[in-house]
Amino acid sequence: MRQITRYxxxxxxxxxxxxxxxxxxxxxxxxxxxxxxxxxxxxPTPGVSISPDKKMMLLLSQPGLPSIEEVGEPELRIGGIxxxxxxNGPSRAFYYNKLTMRTLESEKEIPISGLPQNPRMSSxxxxxxxxxxxxxxxxxxxxxxxxIDVATAKAKRxxxxxxxxxxxxxxxxFSDGKTLLYKRILAxxxxxxxxxxxxxxxxxQSNQGKAAxxxxxxxxxxxxxxxxxxxxxxxxQLMWLDLATGxxxxxxxxxxxxxxxxxxGNYVLVSEVKKPFSYxxxxxxxxxxxxxxxxxxxxxxxxxxxPAAENIPKGFNAVPTGPRSFTxxxxxxxxxxxVEAQDGGDPKKEVDVxxxxxxxxxxxxxxxKEGISFNLRYAGLTWGNDGLALSYESWWQTRRQIVRQWQxxxxxxxxxxxxxxxxxxxxxxxxxxxxERNAAGWNVLLTADGGKSLFLxxxxxSPEGNRPFVDKFDLASKKTTRxxxxxxxxxxxxxxxxxxxxxxxxxxxxxxxxxxxxxxxDIKKGKITQVTNFPNPFEGMKGVKKELLKFKxxxxxxxxxxxxxxxxxxxxxxxxxxxVMWAYPREFKSAEAAGQVQDSPYEFxxxxxxxxxxxxxxxxxxFDDVAMPIVGEGDQEPNETFVEQLQANAEAAVKVLxxxxxxxxxxxxxxxxxxxAFMTANLLAHTDLFAAGIARSGAYNRTLTPFGFQxxxxxxxxxxxxxxxxxxFNYADKIKEPLLLIHGEADNNSGTFPMQSERMFAAxxxxxxxxxxxxxxxxxxxYRGRESILHMAWEMDGWLEKYVKNGGAKP
Numbered sequence: 001m002r003q004i005t006r007y008x009x010x011x012x013x014x015x016x017x018x019x020x021x022x023x024x025x026x027x028x029x030x031x032x033x034x035x036x037x038x039x040x041x042x043x044p045t046p047g048v049s050i051s052p053d054k055k056m057m058l059l060l061s062q063p064g065l066p067s068i069e070e071v072g073e074p075e076l077r078i079g080g081i082x083x084x085x086x087x088n089g090p091s092r093a094f095y096y097n098k099l100t101m102r103t104l105e106s107e108k109e110i111p112i113s114g115l116p117q118n119p120r121m122s123s124x125x126x127x128x129x130x131x132x133x134x135x136x137x138x139x140x141x142x143x144x145x146x147x148i149d150v151a152t153a154k155a156k157r158x159x160x161x162x163x164x165x166x167x168x169x170x171x172x173x174f175s176d177g178k179t180l181l182y183k184r185i186l187a188x189x190x191x192x193x194x195x196x197x198x199x200x201x202x203x204x205q206s207n208q209g210k211a212a213x214x215x216x217x218x219x220x221x222x223x224x225x226x227x228x229x230x231x232x233x234x235x236x237q238l239m240w241l242d243l244a245t246g247x248x249x250x251x252x253x254x255x256x257x258x259x260x261x262x263x264x265g266n267y268v269l270v271s272e273v274k275k276p277f278s279y280x281x282x283x284x285x286x287x288x289x290x291x292x293x294x295x296x297x298x299x300x301x302x303x304x305x306x307p308a309a310e311n312i313p314k315g316f317n318a319v320p321t322g323p324r325s326f327t328x329x330x331x332x333x334x335x336x337x338x339v340e341a342q343d344g345g346d347p348k349k350e351v352d353v354x355x356x357x358x359x360x361x362x363x364x365x366x367x368x369k370e371g372i373s374f375n376l377r378y379a380g381l382t383w384g385n386d387g388l389a390l391s392y393e394s395w396w397q398t399r400r401q402i403v404r405q406w407q408x409x410x411x412x413x414x415x416x417x418x419x420x421x422x423x424x425x426x427x428x429x430x431x432x433x434x435x436e437r438n439a440a441g442w443n444v445l446l447t448a449d450g451g452k453s454l455f456l457x458x459x460x461x462s463p464e465g466n467r468p469f470v471d472k473f474d475l476a477s478k479k480t481t482r483x484x485x486x487x488x489x490x491x492x493x494x495x496x497x498x499x500x501x502x503x504x505x506x507x508x509x510x511x512x513x514x515x516x517x518x519x520x521x522d523i524k525k526g527k528i529t530q531v532t533n534f535p536n537p538f539e540g541m542k543g544v545k546k547e548l549l550k551f552k553x554x555x556x557x558x559x560x561x562x563x564x565x566x567x568x569x570x571x572x573x574x575x576x577x578x579x580v581m582w583a584y585p586r587e588f589k590s591a592e593a594a595g596q597v598q599d600s601p602y603e604f605x606x607x608x609x610x611x612x613x614x615x616x617x618x619x620x621x622x623f624d625d626v627a628m629p630i631v632g633e634g635d636q637e638p639n640e641t642f643v644e645q646l647q648a649n650a651e652a653a654v655k656v657l658x659x660x661x662x663x664x665x666x667x668x669x670x671x672x673x674x675x676x677a678f679m680t681a682n683l684l685a686h687t688d689l690f691a692a693g694i695a696r697s698g699a700y701n702r703t704l705t706p707f708g709f710q711x712x713x714x715x716x717x718x719x720x721x722x723x724x725x726x727x728x729f730n731y732a733d734k735i736k737e738p739l740l741l742i743h744g745e746a747d748n749n750s751g752t753f754p755m756q757s758e759r760m761f762a763a764x765x766x767x768x769x770x771x772x773x774x775x776x777x778x779x780x781x782x783y784r785g786r787e788s789i790l791h792m793a794w795e796m797d798g799w800l801e802k803y804v805k806n807g808g809a810k811p
Contacts, residue, residue: 026164033792034618042537051130059099065786077219080282089165095120114155128441162238183236263440264333283307317347330383330442334362384445397517424593431458510604512707543567548601551656558595561626576664582612587711669804681728692803701729732763742781
């Protein structure tokens with residue numbers, strides 16, 4: 001009997017997990033209906049970059065979707081990064097194909113001459129005074145450095161295709177506006193190493209009894225040859241370059257994660273990777289030294305000698321021990337600041353002080369001086385002047401953030417609390433303090449009234465939806481005065497405060513049927529002047545109706561979602577429509593915060609390749625961005641009732657559409673990307689609400705992410721029941737509705753290995769479910785290739801037509 005049982009178990013396991021045990025469905029790349037394809041191919045609206053003097057605007061245009069040939073270029077996946085060996089740069093970068101200048105006071109565009117042919121431009125950066133623009137240009141055999149003279153609107157190439165952009169930033173501009181430091185491929189590095197025909201021995205990793213919990217990273221080093229390739233492609237020669245003359249001088253050689261010049265340009269802070277390399281964390285967590293050098297390459301001081309960050313304690317507020325978060329003080333010539341954990345980096349330890357600040361002033365001799373202390377975990381600084389800086393500290397478990405005002409020249413003086421916030425509470429979010437560039441090109445706090453006032457801008461979440469704002473903040477009273485707020489029927493966002501004395505703010509304004517464009521707004525006089533006139537790229541969406549719905553879960557929790565109805569839809573005539581529902585779960589520690597509105601009813605009706613709104617053109621009602629809050633108040637973790645709350649959210653969403661008479665409850669398809677895909681599979685496993693599901697790039701078995709996932713910081717061994725219950729893979733036999741699984745073959749997102757979809761497909765197929773698995777060649781977590789994206793849309797469209805629109809009956 002025991003032998004029969006073992007044989008039966010073996011047969012089941014082989015059926016579930018054999019990669020060769022299911023049939024293939026061969027196909028070439030397909031295209032969806034023309035209306036969907038046209039929207040996917042719509043030209044992206046140009047981006048905007050404002051010059052340091054706030055007088056010029058640079059328009060950055062992107063090409064359409066790249067071809068699958070471009071996406072499929074050679075790629076090395078080593079050290080947690082992806083490198084194109086042909087270019088010695090990132091393999092999945094986004095580029096600009098056109099740059100145009102214009103003044104903010106005129107609508108006339110200034111064409112730039114001399115730009116590269118068939119450009120693939122990136123890292124576009126203004127110099128300190130705005131007289132030059134520097135950018136990278138990727139060609140077939142490498143990456144070049146270019147510059148634009150703003151006065152003459154002429155571009156010229158500074159280097160051949162020798163820039164090393166494989167890991168980290170490729171160049172740093174200095175405060176003099178004419179000097180930069182860039183990473184160059186070693187001139188004598190030789191040919192690419194060849195993989196040995198046979199390894200010298202096994203790959204061995206060991207641990208000597210120390211707990212080393214790490215997330216499930218991808219693309220890590222796995223053997224000695226990986227190490228050799230990593231060193232070959234990332235080792236660079238730092239070079240000085242004069243923008244005016246083009247002359248160069250060598251500086252340092254090594255593998256650099258970061259390098260930054262002091263505001264006065266006399267020193268360079270360099271973070272350099274050291275051996276031994278790690279096989280369990282990405283390269284930015286490898287051992288590294290942090291040193292200060294002078295302009296001639298002489299080492300002034302070593303600030304830190306850090307081991308690999310492999311033994312960080314468990315938890316979202318865990319950090320490595322030793323110095324971290326290095327930053328130059330923006331308002332001083334050369335003062336370096338950093339923080340160090342006072343709790344061993346362990347959030348479980350009960351201490352009064354979590355982090356402490358230290359600093360050194362040039363010439364960086366003597367012992368580091370102590371700065372302010374942090375009761376929570378350090379989260380950043382904004383510099384102002386000798387008597388004013390802002391510090392930020394936060395704590396994940398309580399969703400708390402504290403903003404404090406302190407005096408850099410008097411660190412012993414007690415800091416003053418400016419804001420004590422709940423990061424989940426959008427309605428009471430005061431916004432972010434605004435900055436301006438100083439003479440050295442560094443951002444410092446924007447002040448007024450002799451340094452007594454600051455300025456805030458924010459999203460302005462409210463029960464009516466997001467209403468962005470500009471506020472004035474009084475440092476003495478800690479009170480705000482509203483200077484301007486977006487008004488219906490527009491959604492208008494402040495982009496840059498140009499001149500607060502005159503009340504001039506650059507904004508981006510849009511409405512449901514009005515393409516976003518940039519405006520000069522005089523908030524004192526209430527006048528507005530249009531600066532750009534971009535055409536509407538989504539003409540196919542004209543007439544689509546948009547409505548922000550507010551409804552309640554059965555337990556009274558407030559929920560929202562945005563409903564899109566087809567153009568010319570008439571409820572009396574057309575009745576209830578088939579529905580595409582799209583969502584992404586989010587965890588909360590407060591029911592009140594979970595129920596807050598998180599959208600605007602006045603935003604432009606835009607779409608993208610990833611958006612379900614495309615299917616409003618095919619006669620569906622689309623219920624997008626449906627709130628799926630998972631709440632755990634007090635000591636309760638949200639995920640303890642993940643499935644139950646997911647079901648309650650979905651039931652409320654289905655009900656509101658049916659009650660309105662616009663959604664047919666028997667013809668609703670549910671879908672999502674990443675964690676939304678995880679949600680989709682769970683909803684099909686635990687409810688009978690939906691006719692079918694679409695899950696893109698998801699994870700379905702949480703035991704494959706045992707050291708935490710999403711907002712879950714507990715490990716599998718601490719709460720195995722939670723991991724089991726949340727994993728739809730464990731309930732594959734309960735899924736009776738058709739499920740379309742789509743995944744990029746090269747997904748590098750932590751946790752969403754392609755294997756997740758392959759195993760889910762095998763489990764469902766083994767249990768007789770209706771399921772289809774589409775693996776997109778060369779694609780990562782987000783898809784890029786035009787052929788891939790059009791085929792994805794074709795698959796989704798066919799699935800919705802067959803199982804949602806035309807029937808809704810379960811197979």
